[in-house]
Amino acid sequence: MSNNTNKCDIGFVGLGVMGKNLVLNLADNGYKIAAFDLDSEKVEAAIEQDVLETNKQTPRVIGCSSYTELLSKLKTPHLIVLSVPAGEVVDQVCQNLIGAGIQPDDIVIDTGNSLWTDTVKRESNYQDNFIFFSSAVSGGEVGARFGPALMPSGSAYAWTRVKPIWSAIAAKVDSVTGKPIERTEPGQIVVDGEPCADYIGPAGSGHYVKMVHNGIEYADMQMICEAYHVLREGLQFSCDDIADIFSQWNEGVLDSYLMGISVEVLRHKDPETGSHLVDLILDQAGQKGTGLWTAVSSLEVGCPAPTISQAVYARSISAFKTLRQQTSKTLSAPHVESYSDTQKQELVSQLHDALYCAKICAYAQGFQLMKLASVEQNWQLNFASIAKIWRSGCIIRAAFLQSITDAFERDDKLENLLLDSFFSEQLSKYQQNWRYAVAKATMMGIPIGAISASLSYYDSMRSAVLPANLLQGQRDYFGAHTFKRVDKPATQKFHVQWTSPGRPIEQV
Structure with a gap:
């Protein structure tokens, strides 16, 4: 097992508007971040903003130039957050992490707006390579920076590892009034209050x-x-x-x-x-x-x-x-x-x-x-x-x-x-x-x-009766789709030859 001393707590891939602000939010809450983006200027911009906001010479965000370097800078087991566009890009990043040597006990969290069925498939597809977890994020740029609403789902075991982090960075509400507790300044944290983050359920549900x-x-x-x-x-x-x-x-x-x-x-x-x-x-x-x-x-x-x-x-x-x-x-x-x-x-x-x-x-x-x-x-x-x-x-x-x-x-x-x-x-x-x-x-x-x-x-x-009775008559007229009757058991279906008045109604 590698030495975790002085290593970063969280790896982060994708430093666009949402990603950069989530990184700074994590840093405010005491986490050291190893960050990577294909655009190196975005990495530099995140580090510069971190230094500017904290007035510290030692950054809380460490830049990485490759997936291999990203993994090497993290404590084990690795925890990696993705903030990349939904779709093929998520899978491309996952494949790159596999190539860089990610391990089965490592957790990868997709925070993008992925289609839920894609998330279900990914958890199954990558289960032998790492634990694929997801956490939808809402709140836009400001929410990501000062407290988003988080909807995590997937492995219940992964949630036990992620929960303290998500509870820290999430928006908070007063436990008595239910009103938001605002956080608007860099470096400010909110300890009290209920976090707007809770485990939703199995893969895809979040x-x-x-x-x-x-x-x-x-x-x-x-x-x-x-x-x-x-x-x-x-x-x-x-x-x-x-x-x-x-x-x-x-x-x-x-x-x-x-x-x-x-x-x-x-x-x-x-x-x-x-x-x-x-x-x-x-x-x-x-x-x-x-x-x-x-x-x-x-x-x-x-x-x-x-x-x-x-x-x-x-x-x-x-x-x-x-x-x-x-x-x-x-x-x-x-x-x-x-x-x-x-x-x-x-x-x-x-x-x-x-x-x-x-x-x-x-x-x-x-x-x-x-x-x-x-x-x-x-x-x-x-x-x-x-x-x-x-x-x-x-x-x-x-x-x-x-x-x-x-x-x-x-x-x-x-x-x-x-x-x-x-x-x-x-x-x-x-x-x-x-x-x-x-x-x-x-x-x-x-x-x-x-x-x-x-x-x-x-x-x-609020209508106990809707005109679907006529609609069912129309369907039975042109397509013999049958209908049920209000005066007969619900299990019975009927059909009639509509062009012949008085023709007996057949039970089918």
Whole structure:
């Protein structure tokens, strides 16, 4: 066994924006890092920033020029963190580590946004070479630097080795109030509080949970944008007016990171023109795939997630800028009555309630999707724990998540958030304003697909009877797909020759 004296605690591969900030976060919490990147300038930049922030001549980050050197500088058994793009790059790094002499008891942690099925395959493929572990990371650049939300999964043994490190670097919340404990300065650490990191389950489960997190993120962002669209185009409010409204909303039930940054985006001025920068940003939204993966998974699992799916579609529609410019000249808009100041304030209040109710439904869809996937994959996910992880450090962090935590702590077998007494009461209380907001936006000709998709989801979920009876009749008519009857046992199926009135119904 090699001598571990003066060797580094953790090896790190990939020093892009997320990787560099995770390295500095680890260093703040007392870990010595051996760092490698194919771009040597990124390694040098990380070391320089570390020295600059600490004012120490001895860096906490040691640069490496090869995978072999990286392994040689680490304590054994090795612990190596990857922050590289999802896909083939992860496997390329794993193969390079195998070539450099990694050992079966070494742990490699993938922190990227990998597709969860790829993670399952990797754990199996590399089990004879090393322990492949994963830990999805949420929180962006700032979260990585000062405390992200972490969703680790894989080997339970590996988690025992990783847990102290992840608990140290994760975002923290006050154990009594559930509110985030902010860390904003280099070198600052937070000892007290609950870490936003907990073991999710077997391989792939952590990345699946992060995927759904991102799907909810897509929905939340889109719904905020739809509210902005109504206020900007429908009511002709200025960017500063809307920022003021969002700032006020952010002090109540809609308190969230995404609402907070929306205020800052709306207030930001372009130094070149003096105009609000948001008015100069091209209305074409990008996406990296995790929202799409969530929508696809919802279809595969058979879980309705229309708000998340609509948010993905909204980004797709935005990409057709030229086509939208063409159709805007040929498709007519509705006649819109002018609004008095009192009516405008009334709609602002209705939009607030609509956004809140739609948000509840988006989260209900995400958590039900995770529940069905958990059953299908035998993961046994702890949903109260997942909600706790998301309370701070991640992009969808919000005061709202404490209520979700409470719901699953009241009933750990809760099938859908809409069945929880608190959320059902909230939806009942605010649904009328939700309906008014959707109706008024529709009459204005302003698309609010995600907010209205949530309303349709709510109305579908509260309907004991849906028109699927006619749909089954249609299917049996053209394809003899059979149907069940409300007045017969559920195990029986029937078929009828529809073109012959009075023809007997056959049991099949």
